[in-house]
Amino acid sequence: MTARDEVLGRIRAALGPDPPVPDVPRAYRQAGRAAGAVELFCERAAEYRARVVQASAGGLAETLAEVCRARGTARLVRARGVAWEVPGVEVVSDDPAAPATDLDGAAGALTGCALAIAETGTIVLDGGPACGRRALTLVPDHHVCVVRAEQVVARVPEAIAALGGAARDGRALTFVSGPSATSDIELERVEGVHGPRLLDIVVVR
Amino acid sequence: MSGFPEAAARALGDSQLRRNIGKATSTIRAKRAAVVGELDDWEALRDAGAAIKARALATLPEQLERLEAAVAAAGGVVHWARDAAEANAIVAGIARDHAFDEVIKVKSMATDEIGLNAALAAQGVRAVETDLAELIVQLSGDRPSHILVPAIHRNREEIRALFARTIGDGDSSEPAALAEAARRHLRAKFLSVPMAVSGANFAVAETGTVCVVESEGNGRFCVTLPEVLVTVMGIEKVLGEWRDLEVMLQLLPRSSTGERMNPYTSLWTGVHERDGPREFHLVLLDNGRSDVLADEVGRDALRCIRCSACLNVCPVYSRTGGHAYESVYPGPIGAILTPQLRGLDEAPTLPWASSLCGACYEVCPVKIDIPSILVHLRGRVVREQHARLSPEDLAMRAVARVFGSRRAYERSQRLARLGRGPLARLPIGPLAGWTAMRDLPEVPAQSFREWWRTRA
Numbered sequence: 229m230t231a232r233d234e235v236l237g238r239i240r241a242a243l244g245p246d247p248p249v250p251d252v253p254r255a256y257r258q259a260g261r262a263a264g265a266v267e268l269f270c271e272r273a274a275e276y277r278a279r280v281v282q283a284s285a286g287g288l289a290e291t292l293a294e295v296c297r298a299r300g301t302a303r304l305v306r307a308r309g310v311a312w313e314v315p316g317v318e319v320v321s322d323d324p325a326a327p328a329t330d331l332d333g334a335a336g337a338l339t340g341c342a343l344a345i346a347e348t349g350t351i352v353l354d355g356g357p358a359c360g361r362r363a364l365t366l367v368p369d370h371h372v373c374v375v376r377a378e379q380v381v382a383r384v385p386e387a388i389a390a391l392g393g394a395a396r397d398g399r400a401l402t403f404v405s406g407p408s409a410t411s412d413i414e415l416e417r418v419e420g421v422h423g424p425r426l427l428d429i430v431v432v433r
Numbered sequence: 434m435s436g437f438p439e440a441a442a443r444a445l446g447d448s449q450l451r452r453n454i455g456k457a458t459s460t461i462r463a464k465r466a467a468v469v470g471e472l473d474d475w476e477a478l479r480d481a482g483a484a485i486k487a488r489a490l491a492t493l494p495e496q497l498e499r500l501e502a503a504v505a506a507a508g509g510v511v512h513w514a515r516d517a518a519e520a521n522a523i524v525a526g527i528a529r530d531h532a533f534d535e536v537i538k539v540k541s542m543a544t545d546e547i548g549l550n551a552a553l554a555a556q557g558v559r560a561v562e563t564d565l566a567e568l569i570v571q572l573s574g575d576r577p578s579h580i581l582v583p584a585i586h587r588n589r590e591e592i593r594a595l596f597a598r599t600i601g602d603g604d605s606s607e608p609a610a611l612a613e614a615a616r617r618h619l620r621a622k623f624l625s626v627p628m629a630v631s632g633a634n635f636a637v638a639e640t641g642t643v644c645v646v647e648s649e650g651n652g653r654f655c656v657t658l659p660e661v662l663v664t665v666m667g668i669e670k671v672l673g674e675w676r677d678l679e680v681m682l683q684l685l686p687r688s689s690t691g692e693r694m695n696p697y698t699s700l701w702t703g704v705h706e707r708d709g710p711r712e713f714h715l716v717l718l719d720n721g722r723s724d725v726l727a728d729e730v731g732r733d734a735l736r737c738i739r740c741s742a743c744l745n746v747c748p749v750y751s752r753t754g755g756h757a758y759e760s761v762y763p764g765p766i767g768a769i770l771t772p773q774l775r776g777l778d779e780a781p782t783l784p785w786a787s788s789l790c791g792a793c794y795e796v797c798p799v800k801i802d803i804p805s806i807l808v809h810l811r812g813r814v815v816r817e818q819h820a821r822l823s824p825e826d827l828a829m830r831a832v833a834r835v836f837g838s839r840r841a842y843e844r845s846q847r848l849a850r851l852g853r854g855p856l857a858r859l860p861i862g863p864l865a866g867w868t869a870m871r872d873l874p875e876v877p878a879q880s881f882r883e884w885w886r887t888r889a
Contacts, residue, residue, distance in 0.1 A: 242727035348694035408650035423650025
């Protein structure tokens with residue numbers, strides 16, 4: 229008998245012939261208030277020590293330049309599906325994809341996002357053209373993420389509903405809430421372990 | 434195992450450990466309470482979380498088959514393991530097939546449970562833990578003491594000394610400097626080791642998506658950069674629907690680290706073109722779980738999402754720490770999970786490692802009624818020990834027989850009168866200790882029944 233048959237057989241025997249199957253009560257909130265969601269997102273993301281700045285569509289390039297100047301980032305690798313230029317910064321497209329070892333070092337990453345969640349201060353990357361492959365936003369020490377105001381949803385259930393299509397298409401998703409962090413030593417929070425130590429979020433409205 | 438009372442006594446003697454655990458548990462407790470208090474629908478989320486897991490368990494064969502089909506359709510390979518040895522052999526076999534002698538690991542309770550690192554070492558494959566706390570535990574040859582913060586029993590000075598000794602990088606005991614040392618040490622591994630092993634927080638049957646929740650980014654590295662990724666997950670981790678994540682991804686971070694959301698959550702489905710590993714293996718692990726499922730009361734323990742909220746509120750855990758539970762699953766959840774996974778005779782004292790105060794049930798995000806399961810398991814331990822005919826049990830059976838019939842009862846009263854004289858002090862046998870300090874009670878010359886008959 230294969231392990232598969234044996235495990236499934238044991239489970240069926242354990243459950244008995246007709247186990248009761250409970251329904252799932254979904255009385256929790258499915259959506260939050262859309263008004264004020266962008267402000268809430270900015271506030272909550274900043275609480276995780278991500279730096280959050282707001283920009284107008286016309287002023288995006290200049291805002292990105294300021295963000296890079298403040299962090300001392302002179303070179304950005306850009307997700308293959310976005311076309312932003314940053315004055316004073318060398319911007320190269322991640323197409324063709326460089327080996328991960330090339331991303332290690334001084335370069336920052338410039339991407340969009342799939343959506344953002346206000347209540348938790350989270351950005352979600354879906355591996356699409358605007359977000360890029362996962363290594364791009366992982367290996368460099370600095371991640372600059374551009375969020376359009378209309379991409380902000382209020383609560384987690386709205387985000388999961390919106391991401392269902394990407395999941396069914398088999399795309400990889402990454403939820404990012406602030407820079408990488410650890411509290412493993414005496415529960416003292418340290419920002420910046422293995423993932424990018426610097427996270428800048430630029431909200432365009 | 435030496436049993437909880439003995440192991441707890443050892444742990445309580447270590448005052449440094451008690452201070453570390455006390456500080457850590459009270460800090461996380463306060464953080465959790467603050468972020469849970471923010472949500473006005475928390476109780477509704479708990480109700481949904483409990484039902485989602487209960488429903489997945491009640492339909493487990495179907496969910497596992499759906500998951501298997503979805504992962505395979507996305508280019509992954511699904512393996513089934515009856516027990517720890519089989520799971521370890523599968524992982525070691527994958528490493529051997531590629532001639533890899535090193536793997537990087539994401540913190541995972543399932544792989545701790547099956548002793549994967551030692552099993553790989555026996556096959557010549559070195560497993561490198563990449564979670565900071567797991568790295569500390571691995572470098573010190575220690576055991577984890579907390580589900581979430583495995584090195585909670587070590588303070589910064591102990592960790593500095595450990596790093597200085599093992600990775601030659603221990604100039605400062607500041608947590609930021611220690612984290613930086615770990616980053617330098619592991620970055621080279623992330624960029625070069627071709628195989629990773631992870632656990633799973635959730636896996637969605639509907640889509641075949643596997644989910645790992647973490648903070649440091651070591652998990653993202655492990656599931657993204659290597660050529661080959663192997664995920665070992667207990668069969669109880671499966672969720673039916675994609676939508677179920679909208680509940681679980683709210684319950685877990687708030688219950689676990691006391692954050693609105695943990696820094697990183699990775700979700701992947703099979704293999705992705707030009708993004709991440711070229712090969713993905715999912716190992717579905719039973720290792721005692723189907724036995725737990727057979728107990729209609731105890732099976733609720735399988736809903737656990739390993740948040741560790743019950744540890745932090747437990748008056749027993751917050752004093753003894755995790756090692757006293759002698760298992761990778763400590764605290765209240767460990768007290769009900771370990772005896773069921775390993776068998777009650779392997780851990781018969783754990784169901785008593787609780788004051789039954791109920792704090793664990795109140796904080797559990799999937800509403801596992803831990804106190805009721807503890808009481809149920811205490812009953813099972815007592816019944817199963819009785820089935821094995823201890824002297825006490827034999828005596829009780831004899832007494833039951835005597836009390837069961839009038840003739841036997843009266844005969845025994847007469848015998849007692851005859852026998853009591855020489856037996857007032859029992860020199861040997863199980864009652865010797867009792868009669869050393871006191872006499873057996875005087876047996877009256879005439880029993881009530883004999884007196885009653887003379888009246889007639």
